[in-house]
Amino acid sequence: MTDKLTGQHLIAGEWHASTKTFESTGLDGESFDVSSGGAAEVDRAAKAADEAYRTYGWTSRETRANFLDKIADCIEARGEAITKAGMAETGLPEGRLNGERGRTTGQLRLFADHIRKGEYLDRRHAEAQPDRQPAPRPDLRLMQRPMGPVAVFGASNFPLAFSTAGGDTAAALAAGCPVIVKAHPAHPRTGELVARAIAEAIDACGMPAGTFGFIQGETHELGQAMVDHPLVKAAAFTGSLGAGRALYDRCAARPEPIPFYGEFGSINPVFILPGALKERGVQIGEGWAGSLTLGAGQFCTNPGIVFAREGEGLDGFVDAASKAIAASAPQTMLTDSIAASYRKGASTFRQSDNVKELACSEADGRQGGPAIFRASLDTWLTNPALSEEVFGPAGIVVTVPDDTAYSRAAEALAGQLTATVQMEAGDRETARSLLPALERTAGRILFNGFPTGVEVSDAMVHSGPYPATTNFGATSVGTMAIRRFLRPVCYQDMPDALLDGDLRF
Known part of the structure; x- marks a missing residue:
């Protein structure tokens, strides 16, 4: 499969260029002009994501699982081109990039299987007790629901597994949250190829256009605009302590504070x-x-x-x-x-x-x-x-x-x-x-081992107390990562006519 790379942003299902650009030159000597986004691009992408959430957030688990599987298929179809671009941009060897691509598609399929099972919903039902004394108990149903559009920041050291379609994106999409990715400026070609795979999967599965957005850029202002936007409801970041802490503080200072899942660094004793x-x-x-x-x-x-x-x-x-x-x-x-x-x-x-x-x-x-x-x-x-x-x-x-x-x-x-x-x-x-x-x-x-190797599984925890991460009760690797983008909703005395889908239990 051949994709013509443009250095553009993907917003509401369409590719857009910015008047401002930056130059990316790979180790192969090839220069690539990349659009540099800002607040205007973030605003369009966030509004498209919020509109998509009204549909995507209520799709069935099977529909979302099929979508995740399709993304994996579309990435694999571009495997050779992705590896070539990654080698030129990052200096990582072919074997490492092929392995990381396998981890990336494996994560997507793992989350697809995870949501098909439905256990992550943590559904609970306290049946009504109308005759209870001294007061009756209402019928109560609890279930985990997606929180809304999520901002994901691509990582420098994992151009695939922690970037455009990496674990954060896979977990958020599995939960039912549209995603806006800030592409890492160190590997724009690699990021765009993966974004084009996701765009193809959106079209093939009939997902709302704003389900996934991809914004290129090299400025701090772009990242700030993403966490500042009122329609963004959570952010996931892997990077330096200085940059991450600045974004974390902005999330906390918003009129409506949002969770910021940051991974900053570790010396791993x-x-x-x-x-x-x-x-x-x-x-x-x-x-x-x-x-x-x-x-x-x-x-x-x-x-x-x-x-x-x-x-x-x-x-x-x-x-x-x-x-x-x-x-x-x-x-x-x-x-x-x-x-x-x-x-x-x-x-x-x-x-x-x-x-x-x-x-x-x-x-x-x-x-x-x-x-x-x-x-x-x-x-x-x-x-x-x-x-x-x-x-x-x-x-x-x-x-x-x-x-x-x-x-x-x-x-x-x-x-x-x-x-x-x-x-x-x-x-x-x-x-x-x-x-x-x-x-x-x-x-x-x-x-009796060494930590450079993170198994992607139901039992993995990839987090830790600050400053390793900002939320030690979560993980960025493994299926428990989906919990970061969900919140519990309780339905009291819900009429039978509305009890459909996952609420019927």
């Missing part, structure tokens, strides 16, 4: 307990280096910090990780600015007092060279900069003096997406004592 360090120190060191450098470290679950006890096995772990890092070649990062920010973050570690550089791979331009460092727990506790996320393949080993210090370290951490425990049978009591702190700190706790 790894706790290597003494038995595991002694038995598997070398293996863990090699595994950590591999996880740290996977995808040039540009995963939100990148394990940027390790806590390991001083003593037997530590030298083997450090030597193995250092050798693996030294042998790792620099990788192309998502954008020039991300590469520059990564080098700045790594240099902060390098210039900090009492921090030793263990290994590094030099790089410049858009390349990111991995680096690891070492510090004591006391040094780490007294230098807040060592706890900040460095988006890229940099990590730090923090040595702790005894078993009780593991909990001290965990309690000093800010909110995290993940925490990992490497343990053996003899570490059980130490692990048990560590769990209360980890449960307060992280959304997902792993054992």
